Amino acid sequence: MSNKRKIAVVITARPSYSRVKTVLAAIKKHPELDLQLIVAASALLDRYGSAVNYIEKDGFEIAAKVFNVLEGENLTAAAKTTGIGILELSTVFDNLRPDIVVTVADRFETMATAISASYMNIPLAHIQGGEVTGNIDEKVRHAITKLADYHFVASENAKQRVIKLGENPEMVFNTGCPSIDIAQSVSQKKALDFNPYQKYGGVGSQPDLSNGYLVVMQHPVTNEYQDSRSHIEATLRAVMQINQPTLWFWPNVDAGADGTSTGIRSFREKYTMENVHFFKNMEGDDFLNLLHHSKGLIGNSSVGIRECAYLGVPVVNIGSRQNRRDRGVNVIDVSYEEQEIITAVTSVLQNQIRNTSEVYGGGNAGERIAELLKELPLQFHKTIMY
Template identity: 45%
Template sequence: MRRKICLIITSRGNYAKMSSIIKAMANHPELEPQIVVGGGALLSKYGAIADAMRQQGIRIDRMVHFLVEGETPVTMAKSAGVAVSEFSTAFDNLKPDVVVVLADRFECLPAAMTAAYMNIPVAHIEGGEVSGSIDESIRHAITKLAHVHFPATSDAAKRIARMGEEPETIFPVGATSLDALCQLDLTDISPMKELQLTTGVGEVVDLSGDYLLAIQHPVTTEYAQNLNNIRQTVAAIEELRMPTIWIWPNMDAGSDGISKGIREFRENKRPDYIHFFKGLAIEHYGPLLNNAACIVGNSSSGIRESAFLGVPAVNIGIRQGGRERGHNVIDVGYDRAAIVDAVRRQVVHGRYEPDLIYGDGKAGSRVVEIVKDFSFTIQKRITY
């Protein structure tokens, strides 16, 4: 019998990181992939990732609806509670042999918890890292529920071991998000011009010269400050007035504050040098990032993928605080002047040498080969 591997996809970032694993499992004689899609991946306001997956011929085995609208700490907590109920039903129907969860998103903890309660082994990708927001706590909580670990870096692997996990369950494979980049023509930016004609809002911006890529997500532990924080970034982008592609924030608590700040800017200033997207498929996002003069904001993409490609990055605030980074990153606070100065320095500097701190772009196949034969033990015990 083939081992049934259940992959949880709840956001555009989840899908980008899972895509190489899905491809590595396709037509594998010893594995049966089960795709469970839920949360923001089902909603048009977050890019309707499920629709894009179907267009690519990926079979979705279950859709789980658990998001409570509002993007507040209360709705995020309620969404996590609903997610437990929905995932338990999905797992009961699918009866997977392994559940694979990613990193640190709030809804990944309910998935891991549900699987653990149901005696289903959990494989955790990108554990052991350090960051800001509630992500820091969620990531380590999942580590303690997981039965096999696939950290992206050697430092993260050491941290997992220090948390009392068995060394033989820890496999530093690199970041799966890099895998898709290695399969793309990253030099061709022309599809982004065509996409602007049919998708997103704002003027079609010229991407033939220097341009910025902006992505700023909410920080859940700074819920009340998110609106003021994004206003500083908006003011910096307005002062720079460079062609900019801006990607809408994710579904975490505080997203409404980030969105409000962006909407205020659009309505009051009507910038003709920015085009806004709810989300982008990796096929568009990869070349867009690779050819950007600088990525600005607080996305992990400004830490992982930008280092791999050598793209200058300006990281704002605490969301990525403590995460390993390459020499391509300048860290700044929520301050217009500091953001403007850092972006200008990065544009003048230009590209950096690629940094393989997060791997070589071959993580997905490594995960599949290990999961295929790994001997799981449901009963866990701390090592000290």
């Protein structure tokens, strides 16, 4: 019988995988750890890029798959998706009997992982707690902090915030963000080393990328989901006015995603976007390589706040989705206003300055987290430090 410590990591969405890929690799490689990888929710769905295909291609064995996404992409569907997740994950944990469960970040359905593990007296580790944004993710993130036994945070401010929430400082570790590990590797590449059209397909025109290009990734904001269509339309109009080669990525599965998707499709039917190509998904390394050699990122993805800070990629961050998150000097914040977006992007195009920052770590988070998962005492009762 193996004496290895069993670590169950739950991946629920495309961004979650890229966030913890180096953690998974470090756990898999560690001689005293046994990785139990559970893939759930939108990470299994083709219309969101089927992250599970990349997970398997990268050589990770999947211990269980949990299909729990309820159709609708609204607030009721989000709540019910989480409820189904609790039911299904509880069965998976009962079968796998992990020593520690690891949950990632703050997407709404990750609450299911935290509740199932906590109610079953399984020690819970949380990656990327203690950050602030201002939407539903914030409630989820802080609630998981209170359920979690170990905290692997991505910045010093996040560490202090988790401690202020009453957590034992001895169980809060500033490991940096695991996604920076991939950014650190990508930063060594001198050029874009693949053809995105050939490798990933997508739809739309195929603009020449040799003289530079922009990247767009804009998600709905859960507490502003009714406005998701008008938000994306402002960005579409701005990008059309800017008229630079642009690679545009599909949104996450969040409340309001229907509005974002419908807005994009309707706009494409009405206007010919000669300089824009649309992708569903891309492997994490390729996506960061694409960003690294772009002229800048437009939208509201956390990749602009995290990995782009380390890489020094200029970012025009639209709206409230990343409110109050620690930033590097690479970010320009704007509202959902067409002219404001155009002005900011024009400034980025004219001033291609690369200012890098290690606010989210320097590139060794995966190995640090794996070592902590081996060393930490197994506990599921907490002493709250109020």
